Amino acid sequence: MxxxxxxxxxxxxxxxxxxxxxxxxxxxxxxxxxxxxxxxxxxxxxxxxxxxGTRAIGLGALLGPWPELRALTYPVLVRLAGGTSLSARLHVRSGYDRVLLLAAVPPHDHDPSWRTRIGERSPLTRGCSGRAILAHLPESEIEAVLGARAGEEDGTLRTELRRIRGDGFAFSSAANHAGRRGISVPLTSASEVMGALSLSGPQAAVDEDGLRRLAGTVRAAADDIAGPLSAMLGPDATRRRYALDVLPPEHPRLDR
Structure with a gap:
């Protein structure tokens, strides 16, 4: 209640x-x-x-993402996935973890060894999406996350986080899912990090240089998503949730 x-x-x-x-x-x-x-x-x-909190939103995603949020963000993921032939995934932060909220997967990327599980939780210290979020948090929050996940930290993590903050994006290879390689950028509103948008594909089909060339494309898509997401999760109290109450458009399909 x-x-x-x-x-x-x-x-x-x-x-x-x-x-x-x-x-x-x-x-x-x-x-x-x-x-x-x-x-x-x-x-x-x-x-x-x-x-x-974002954990409540992640739980809602298991039953079906909020219609108004999906209506405004899912088409962006579909265009990103369709234009790159890679899987696009939207994560939101939940404490020391991140939760998969939405995903658009091209038909050819249905690898039986890899499944997109809406509502899946993973630590911020692992994978490109988690580290893209972690690297852009305030220093005090980074220290809190690293302290809570001390057993998972390797000797190069702090150096990598500094590099990610400088580049504005993160890479990963087989970090959370075997045989996958990805790139992720943070979703920010004002000074707050809400989540991350990522592209990923089979390691055999995409290399780091190819992903690096897509960094600007992912960043532009993230900018399109940040506004609607901020209206629900962001710090601006003047932006009401009912501003997103729209009739969902026909969602484009990747297999057309």
Whole structure:
């Protein structure tokens, strides 16, 4: 009930406002929000209050992404995948992890050894999408993630994160999925990193130089997605979720 109420409010929403909307005591509302925050279903953004967390969005993706978000972002993924013949994937950050929200896979890339699992969670320390997000976080958050994932960190990770921040994109090869190679760029709004957009394909079909030449294409697609995603996840409280309530267009298909 608390999460549903928060989702229907302008976000971030202050604790007293959430309690008033619920008709519940502030102390009780706080305890529930704190429990949801610890599990990643709610984000606390300081004095501005609370907003729906990316883990809740990832869970929603398992049942079907939000129609208005899908209507505005999925066609971008389809165009990106169709124009490059590589798989396009949209991840959102969830605490120390990232969650796969949407994907567009060309017909020829249905590798039986690799599956696109909507809602899949992976650490920020692994793979090009995770590291593209991690490298662009504030230094204090990077340290928190690395501290929590200390067992997974290799000696070159900090150096790689600095390189990714300088380049604006990250590469990976067989990091999360055997036989796959990919490139990813962060999705940002103002100073906040919301997620990452990636392209990937079989290692035998695409090399790092080929992916590097596509960095600008992925960046342009990420810029197209950042606005709609920011309206749901970003820090600007003046952008209401109902601004995205549109009739979903006919989604282009990759096999046409």
């Amino acid at each position: 608390v999460l549903e109420t928060l989702a229907g409010m302008e976000q971030p929403a202050a604790l007293p406002a959430v309690a008033e909307r619920l008709g519940a005591p502030v102390s009780q509302t706080y305890r529930v929000l704190r429990a949801l925050q610890e599990e990643g279903f709610v984000d606390h953004v300081g004095r501005r209050g609370y907003r729906v």
